[in-house]
Structures are given as C-alpha cells and as structure tokens.
Amino acid sequence: MARPSRSGSAAWLVIGVLVALGLWAIGDLRINLATLADSAHNAVDFAGRMFPLDFPPPGELLALSGTTLAIVVSATVLSVLISAPLAVLAAANTTPGPAARPAARGLIVLARAMPDVVLAIVFFRIFGLGAITGVLAMGLHSVGMVGKLYADAIEQIDEGPRLAVRATGAGRLQELLAGVLPQVAPAFVATALHRLDINLRISVVLGFVGVNGLGYAIATALQRLDYRRGMAMALLVLLLCVLVELLSGAIRRALLRGGSDSAPSAGPGQVRPDWTAARIRRTGFLALATAVVLASVWGADLSPAQFLGALGHLGHTATLFWPPDTGGLLPTLLGDLVETVKIALAATVLGAALALPIGALAARNVAPSPRVARAFRVLIVLVRGLPELVLAIVFVVITGLGAVAGTLALCVGAIGLLGKLVADSLEEVDPGGEDALRATGATRWQVFFAATLPRAAPAFVAHVLYQLDVNIRSATLLGIVGAGGIGFDLLGASRVLEFGMVTTILLLVFGTVLLVELLALWLRRVVR
Missing domain, CATH: 1.10.3720.10 (MetI-like)
Structure with missing residues (x-):
C-alpha cells in the first residue's frame, strides 16, 4: 500500500482541525437538545401566531x-x-x-x-x-x-x-x-x-x-x-x-x-437533422x-x-x-466576525452530518428502493426551497436573538444543498467496484462503505468546503434579522449612513472569504 504524501497528510490534518473547530463552535454556541427543548413552548406559540395563513x-x-x-x-x-x-x-x-x-x-x-x-x-x-x-x-x-x-x-x-x-x-x-x-x-x-x-x-x-x-x-x-x-x-x-x-x-x-429519440446526424447533402x-x-x-x-x-x-x-x-x-472607517468599534467588529465564522463552522458540521444520510438515501444506487430515492429527492427539493432568511426569522422568534438562530437556519439550508450534492456524487461513482463486491456476496452496507463511499469521499470534501464558503457569506446576511454575527453591524451601519464602516465590514468579510477560498483550492488539489 502506497504511503500518503506529506501534503496529503497535511490536508487531512487541516480537515480534522476544521471538523474539531466546528464541534467546538457547536458547544460554544450552545447548540444542543437542552436549548431546543427550552424553546419548544416558543415554537408552539409561534405556530399559533402563524396559522391560519x-x-x-x-x-x-x-x-x-x-x-x-x-x-x-x-x-x-x-x-x-x-x-x-x-x-x-x-x-x-x-x-x-x-x-x-x-x-x-x-x-x-x-x-x-x-x-x-x-x-x-x-x-x-x-x-x-x-x-x-x-x-x-x-x-x-x-x-x-x-x-x-x-x-x-x-x-x-x-x-x-x-x-x-x-x-x-x-x-x-x-x-x-x-x-x-x-x-x-x-x-x-x-x-x-x-x-x-x-x-x-x-x-x-x-x-x-x-x-x-x-x-x-x-x-x-x-x-x-x-x-x-x-x-x-x-x-x-x-x-x-x-x-x-x-x-x-x-x-x-x-x-x-x-x-x-435524439435526432440522427445529418447525412450527405442533408442540410439539417430530422424534426424528431x-x-x-x-x-x-x-x-x-x-x-x-x-x-x-x-x-x-x-x-x-x-x-x-x-x-x-x-x-x-x-x-x-471611501475611506474605510471603524467608528472606534474595531474590537466589536472583529468579535462579531469571529462569531460569524463560528456560526458558519457549526452549521457546516451539523449540516454535513445530516446531509450525508439524507443524500445517500436520495441516491438511486444506494437507496433500498427507487421509491425511497424519489421520496428523499423530494425532501431535498423542499428543503432547498426554504429561504434561509425566513428560516432565520423563524428561529429568532423560537430561540431568541443570537447565533443559535443563525446556526440552525444555515444547518437546514446546508441539508438542502449538501444533500443534493452528496446524492449526485454517489450516483456518479463508477459501478465497477460496487458490482465486483456484490459478486463476492457482500451486503448492501458493505458495498456502500467499502466501494461507494471511498470513491465519493474527495467530492464530499470539496462540497463541504464549498458549503463552508457559502455559510460564511450567508451568516453575514442572516445577521440583519438578529441571527448573530457581523451582519447586524452591517445593517446598522447602512441605516445610520455610516458607509465608511460598511466598507470596513465588507473588507473584513472579503478577507475571510478569500482565506477560505485559498484553503479550499489547496485542499481540493491535494485530496484525491
């Protein structure tokens, strides 16, 4: 067995660090069952105020x-x-x-x-x-x-x-x-x-x-x-x-x-294909x-x-x-930027953990039956259709202002996008390895974990990194409705016409997204 290259080992170490940071962010933001249970009565109250539509x-x-x-x-x-x-x-x-x-x-x-x-x-x-x-x-x-x-x-x-x-x-x-x-x-x-x-x-x-x-x-x-x-x-x-x-x-x-029934190619002297x-x-x-x-x-x-x-x-x-201006609030802006990154990391890890099984059940070559695959494809389409800002507003009402609402909204959004990408990646796996394992009498789960999942793993890494990139920018936007992070500062600065501070916030977000983009490019190149 070939030994992994030094760059490959470093890449997987970085991925492990990102996952660990995501798990830490989940704990630090107090995203847990107790928080959700405490908010259950708010959810019931919100439903009563929402219906009838x-x-x-x-x-x-x-x-x-x-x-x-x-x-x-x-x-x-x-x-x-x-x-x-x-x-x-x-x-x-x-x-x-x-x-x-x-x-x-x-x-x-x-x-x-x-x-x-x-x-x-x-x-x-x-x-x-x-x-x-x-x-x-x-x-x-x-x-x-x-x-x-x-x-x-x-x-x-x-x-x-x-x-x-x-x-x-x-x-x-x-x-x-x-x-x-x-x-x-x-x-x-x-x-x-x-x-x-x-x-x-x-x-x-x-x-x-x-x-x-x-x-x-x-x-x-x-x-x-x-x-x-x-x-x-x-x-x-x-x-x-x-x-x-x-x-x-x-x-x-x-x-x-x-x-x-696609049209045949044009033959000699034929100006255009037939109208099939x-x-x-x-x-x-x-x-x-x-x-x-x-x-x-x-x-x-x-x-x-x-x-x-x-x-x-x-x-x-x-x-x-121009020029950029901090209004004396640079420490506050940096703290809110860190909270935005924490929200994005936590939502990405949670979303990936939920999207993997949902995406697997939506893949035709993995799901136990075509009916199950269609049902989970419909679920993914429905989740993708939910605007994250509306989800953030709902969670703000249920859990209160802050990062918990933003994290939960982005987690649900990640299920829609990552679920689709996971399902597509699994369906694109070369069936040769799967067929070879089935010929040996391997079970469905053995085929999935030994042949399907390893071949799709590099694509999963790329999709999750893309989702992290998306979540950092989305977390910025969700802050405008009180879902935590630097977006609240952005909306406040624009409302009081502090456009120099808007530029400062934009530069901070741009620098963060650029760093994630460069890291993602390196990881996608190394992880094969």
Missing part, C-alpha cells in the same frame, strides 16, 4: 410573483452575459495572456465575496428604488459562482476540436464559437438554471433592503409582526422555488440530453426560455435612461464609501 388577493399575489420572477430572471441573464467572456479570460486554455487570467479570477472571487445585500445598499444609493437595484445586485454577485463554474467547464474541454478549428486558419473568435462553445454549452445552461434557483431565494434577502417583490412583502409583514401574512408569502416563495426547480430540471433534460420528438422538445424549451427572458426584461421595467442618468452620481457615491 393570510394570503393577499390573487391579483396582488400574481403582481408580486411576476415582479420577483422578472428581477430574478433578468439578474441571472446579466450574470451569464458577464460571466461568459470573463470565464474565457479566466480559463487557463483560453486566456489571451498570463496577466489576464489572475485578473479575471480575482474579479470572480471579488464578486463572490461581495455580499449581495451590500451591493444592493450601494446600488440603492446610486439608482434609488426600482428593479434595477435588485437586478444589478443579484446579477453581479452571481458572477462569482457562474464565472467560476464557466471557467472550470472551459478548462475541461477536449482540445481536439479547438485545435482542428485553429488549423483551418480561423480567428480567435471563430475558434471560441466553433471549437469551445459547443462543448461547454450544456454546462453553461445547467449552471445558469441552477443559479436561477439560487437567485429566487436570494430575492427574499434583498427585500429587506428595499428591493420590490415577494421579499419586500415578506419583510414588511414580519416587521409588523404579522406572521400570518409573512409566512403565507414565504410559503409562496417555497412553491415558486419548487416549481422553478422542477421546470429547470425538465429544461436541462430536454436541452442537455437528447434521449433515445427530442428536437421538437428542445426547440420548444429554447423558444420558451427566450420568451421568458424577453418578458422578464420588459416586466422588470429596466430603463437604460435611468441607468445611464444615475451613473453621473457614481463618483459622489464612491466618496461616501
């Missing part, structure tokens, strides 16, 4: 839903338009020069580290009320995820077609369009649809800083302590998230997999997607004149946020 009139519901979806779709399209060329610059095999790649990667990391709430605060100062604030905030923040995944997809292409196009004397743009784009189109579409799901949940967060739609309606209701109306609107967001998840899954299957059922279905989804994008841009009422006119105030707004 109070939905607004159907016309108002449709208007709010339409506004939210228009903003979300427009923001996702904006992120794709920015991310595609940025990914070409950031990918090692398509970057035009050695300086372009680190610059593009730096912009992608900056977009990921910039909390969308902070972007919304900045754009609110520039553009005022309106959908354009939400579109820009969500769209630019989404570049952090979309741009990274697009660049990774470009780096994984088969170089043969691109080199063949280059050999014909084609220019750089032709090389990208003919040799790269056809290979990465499936990944690009899947990433955009996945980001659409995420942005729908983010829209609830932006409602708390004035972006119109369902999120703003939820924020207004909860600020009045009208839990019946607020939770009714939150339920509508959940239903929309589930609907978007199902629709995007159908689109991914139609556009990315031709199916058994698969091709008609794909074309229909493309037409539907185009119509939705155009309707969203129109429905969001995005005004180029408003955008260009407001750019004249950009210089003045920049002076409000």
Whole structure:
C-alpha cells in the first residue's frame, strides 16, 4: 500500500482541525437538545401566531410573483452575459495572456465575496428604488459562482476540436464559437438554471433592503409582526422555488440530453437533422426560455435612461464609501466576525452530518428502493426551497436573538444543498467496484462503505468546503434579522449612513472569504 504524501497528510490534518473547530463552535454556541427543548413552548406559540395563513388577493399575489420572477430572471441573464467572456479570460486554455487570467479570477472571487445585500445598499444609493437595484445586485454577485463554474467547464474541454478549428486558419473568435462553445454549452445552461434557483431565494434577502417583490412583502409583514401574512408569502416563495426547480430540471433534460429519440446526424447533402420528438422538445424549451427572458426584461421595467442618468452620481457615491472607517468599534467588529465564522463552522458540521444520510438515501444506487430515492429527492427539493432568511426569522422568534438562530437556519439550508450534492456524487461513482463486491456476496452496507463511499469521499470534501464558503457569506446576511454575527453591524451601519464602516465590514468579510477560498483550492488539489 502506497504511503500518503506529506501534503496529503497535511490536508487531512487541516480537515480534522476544521471538523474539531466546528464541534467546538457547536458547544460554544450552545447548540444542543437542552436549548431546543427550552424553546419548544416558543415554537408552539409561534405556530399559533402563524396559522391560519393570510394570503393577499390573487391579483396582488400574481403582481408580486411576476415582479420577483422578472428581477430574478433578468439578474441571472446579466450574470451569464458577464460571466461568459470573463470565464474565457479566466480559463487557463483560453486566456489571451498570463496577466489576464489572475485578473479575471480575482474579479470572480471579488464578486463572490461581495455580499449581495451590500451591493444592493450601494446600488440603492446610486439608482434609488426600482428593479434595477435588485437586478444589478443579484446579477453581479452571481458572477462569482457562474464565472467560476464557466471557467472550470472551459478548462475541461477536449482540445481536439479547438485545435482542428485553429488549423483551418480561423480567428480567435471563430475558434471560441466553433471549437469551445459547443462543448461547454450544456454546462453553461445547467449552471445558469441552477443559479436561477439560487437567485429566487436570494430575492427574499434583498427585500429587506428595499428591493420590490415577494421579499419586500415578506419583510414588511414580519416587521409588523404579522406572521400570518409573512409566512403565507414565504410559503409562496417555497412553491415558486419548487416549481422553478422542477421546470429547470425538465429544461436541462430536454436541452442537455437528447434521449433515445435524439435526432440522427445529418447525412450527405442533408442540410439539417430530422424534426424528431427530442428536437421538437428542445426547440420548444429554447423558444420558451427566450420568451421568458424577453418578458422578464420588459416586466422588470429596466430603463437604460435611468441607468445611464444615475451613473453621473457614481463618483459622489464612491466618496461616501471611501475611506474605510471603524467608528472606534474595531474590537466589536472583529468579535462579531469571529462569531460569524463560528456560526458558519457549526452549521457546516451539523449540516454535513445530516446531509450525508439524507443524500445517500436520495441516491438511486444506494437507496433500498427507487421509491425511497424519489421520496428523499423530494425532501431535498423542499428543503432547498426554504429561504434561509425566513428560516432565520423563524428561529429568532423560537430561540431568541443570537447565533443559535443563525446556526440552525444555515444547518437546514446546508441539508438542502449538501444533500443534493452528496446524492449526485454517489450516483456518479463508477459501478465497477460496487458490482465486483456484490459478486463476492457482500451486503448492501458493505458495498456502500467499502466501494461507494471511498470513491465519493474527495467530492464530499470539496462540497463541504464549498458549503463552508457559502455559510460564511450567508451568516453575514442572516445577521440583519438578529441571527448573530457581523451582519447586524452591517445593517446598522447602512441605516445610520455610516458607509465608511460598511466598507470596513465588507473588507473584513472579503478577507475571510478569500482565506477560505485559498484553503479550499489547496485542499481540493491535494485530496484525491
């Protein structure tokens, strides 16, 4: 048996330290059964104040839903338009020069580290009320995820077609369009649809800083302590998230997999493939997607004149946020930042511990029956549809202000994301090792622990590190509703117009996220 390398041993030691810190954070934040038991009567009281749900009139519901979806779709399209060329610059095999790649990667990391709430605060100062604030905030923040995944997809292409196009004397743009784009189109579409799901949940967060739609309606209701109306609107967001998840899954299957009835390749003299059922279905989804994008841009009422006119105030707004200022509260800010990291670590460890069995039961090759796998897939979809900010508000009411509420909200959110990633990773394991063990008479559990789990372990490590990255940024946002951490300072500074302190908080969060990003890159490279 080969001895582990020194770097591999160091990586597993670091992972062990992170797990130990997460367990310590759970204890230090007093996340235990006693805390939950003490809060049980609050949960019963909250349920009594929440039911029966109070939905607004159907016309108002449709208007709010339409506004939210228009903003979300427009923001996702904006992120794709920015991310595609940025990914070409950031990918090692398509970057035009050695300086372009680190610059593009730096912009992608900056977009990921910039909390969308902070972007919304900045754009609110520039553009005022309106959908354009939400579109820009969500769209630019989404570049952090979309741009990274697009660049990774470009780096994984088969170089043969691109080199063949280059050999014909084609220019750089032709090389990208003919040799790269056809290979990465499936990944690009899947990433955009996945980001659409995420942005729908983010829209609830932006409602708390004035972006119109369902999120703003939820924020207004909860600020009045009208839990019946607020939770009714939150339920509508959940239903929309589930609907978007199902629709995007159908689109991914139609556009990315031709199916058994996919069109045959064109023969000699044949201009285009036959119109098979698969091709008609794909074309229909493309037409539907185009119509939705155009309707969203129109429905969001995005005004180029408003955008260009407001750019004249950009210089003045920049002076409000610079230079950074601590207001004499640097020790407090650092303490709250440490609490934010503790919340993220505790939620990641708890979420991972719960997501592993749930994700395993959702994987078709692990679950005892297809019915069980479908049931747990539905559970994961439902959990993913719950906006974490709404969960944080519920837990704040039940457990009180502080880090416990934030940790529990992020833990539930982690179950949704990690559960899906775990299930997908298990289903992608090469079945050869599993079949070999089954042939020896091994039981289901022996096959899982000896063949399936070890092969998926490196992917699990990458997913958990990604979840930690997400949780640090999410913990910052949950603080705006009293769920602990530095987010409360962020909201307070923006409300009293202390924009220099907003910049300081942003730099602290950015530095923390960057350190986690660098650590995650190293661990993903070493752990195989």
